[in-house]
Amino acid sequence: MFRFILRRLLETIPVMLVIVTAAFFMIRFLPGGPFLSEKSLPPEVQRNLEAHYGLDQPLGRQYLSYLGDLSPKRLMPHRLFADTDGDGHFDFDLKAAFGIDFGPSLRYANRSVNEVIAGALPYSLELGGWALLVALVVGVPLGVLAAVGRNTWLDYIGSGVSLLGLCVPTFVLGPLLVLGGAIYLQQFNASGWEEPRDRVLPAVALGLAYAAYVARLTRGGMLDMLSQDFIRTARAKGASELRIVLRHALRGGLLPLVAFLGPAAAGILTGSFVIERIFQIPGLGRQFVNSAFTRDYTMVVGTVVLYAGAVVIFNLAVDIVQVWLNPRLRFDS
């Protein structure tokens, strides 16, 4: 198990290196620069700015020094969620926790990319968390009920929701929810992120598509389990149907779901680009799209690296949990 984790950790290093390199050079070869857009600066000012941010150095040297700033130097994960400035919210302090420094933002004067990310990420994380919760809370019971009541009306409700999630994408569902919940029913705000009820519509819009997948996977896994011998044994023992489903079948039936959580988390992270735009949530997705448009080099590369890192770590965690749940996988490869 330890060797497996170590090997997977080592494998992530080249992956991250490829991502950093691709993002770094892609954004650098774009025509236009961070100081060009709004008003044209006098050439001396521009030169000074470039010198200040080190953009006048040869590209190769910039790349190497960036890699140096980026590589983790310490391992203090508890400081990631520490509240350093004492405002009651956790600060996502990558520098204090791992020594990762994304450098200064080129568009926000006097703010580092780390600070901008720390300001925006909590919104995205909270949105993603709620969405994942919606996906599981709606999806798992639907899937279980559909499997238990196979080919009855329960099953048809389950497939109905699955179809809805399959063919109504988030950017249609989001506006529809605003139309229904905020404009006709007047129960919710059309946008914003202040009151607790502001979380409802974005989380449902983002989570429902995944609830459909979760329901389908759970149904498949449960059907698989319910036809196993040990279920028959449990029935023969006289266990109640409820106990059979919840105690015996559910554990194995949820296995396929675990494998899906990796891609789902990645999808929810990037899916929030659209939701943050529709509901005007100041999260990281909006920040990323904006900074790509304004050529904020360091901001773009920083967010890409952060997203990629999150996805890689999530996939790793899912792999480990899977091996832990299913020992047969340990001897694979």
Add this chain to the structure above:
Amino acid sequence: MLRLSPNSDRLPPPPPAAAELERGSSLGRDAWRRLRRNRLAVTAAVFLSVLLLACALLPGLLGLSYSAQDLNLRYAAPGPGHWFGTDRLGRDVLARLLFGCRISLAVGLAATVVSLTIGVTWGAVAGYVGGKLDTVMMRIVDIVYALPFTVFVILLMVFSDAFAKSHNLGPTWNILMLFVAIGAVEWLTMARIVRGQVLTLKRMEFVEAARVLALGHGRIIFRHLLPNLLGPVIVYTTLTIPGVMLLEAFLSFLGLGVKAPMSSLGTLIYDGQLEMESHAWLLLCPGAVFSLTLLALNFLGDGLRDALDVRASAD
């Protein structure tokens, strides 16, 4: 399935009786029969055909234009004259929908072809050659698979946007880049499926026979192996198109895909949700068309999978 592929230049043509016999139970005909019995798939196919025909013919027949403005008739509700109403500039929503569908379907098909070409070639070569090359090629697929590729597609589109602006390229350039950007990330699953199939197929007798005939590797891959892969490839292609259309709409929604004055379903949905408060049909019409198209493509794909009896998983 297990038949010698015809090689007209090396083997004498097979006797006609054998060809007759073979035609009696061809894979394609069986599949067609099964597909026709699947009502959902047939409905989906009919819907898609009607949509395609409408996109291709209706604008010409009715003399519709996606950019013609009638400022006296802004925000007209759906009714005779303008079946789906008009928008903020008095443009006919039906016309914009039909042209938008054209672009969305064209992007969907073309990007799928791009991803199909890359994926099939990649998977076939990896599976056929095997060994170290296979390991390396599939590791690359694994690595790319682990990337948050939406992020990279966005970067790629911003890149192409800036390039188009500095070189004065028209909106067609953007659509071309959409093909490339989407095709470049959607080929992975196809490569995996094709590789798996090639791994089993290459051990079969007809490949051995082809090798005995001293045929080149390229010829064996493209003439003998690929035709046997058609089933899974067709099925997965049908299921890729909705994914690609989703990605296109997603990008257009973020302002990175199709640019005005052209419209795609994604830009129409974006424009619609800006004004849905007072004019709901501007959102509902393109949203409904988009959802129905996705639904039909998924049903057709599922039907094809059942008909061709492919065991590949849906996801």
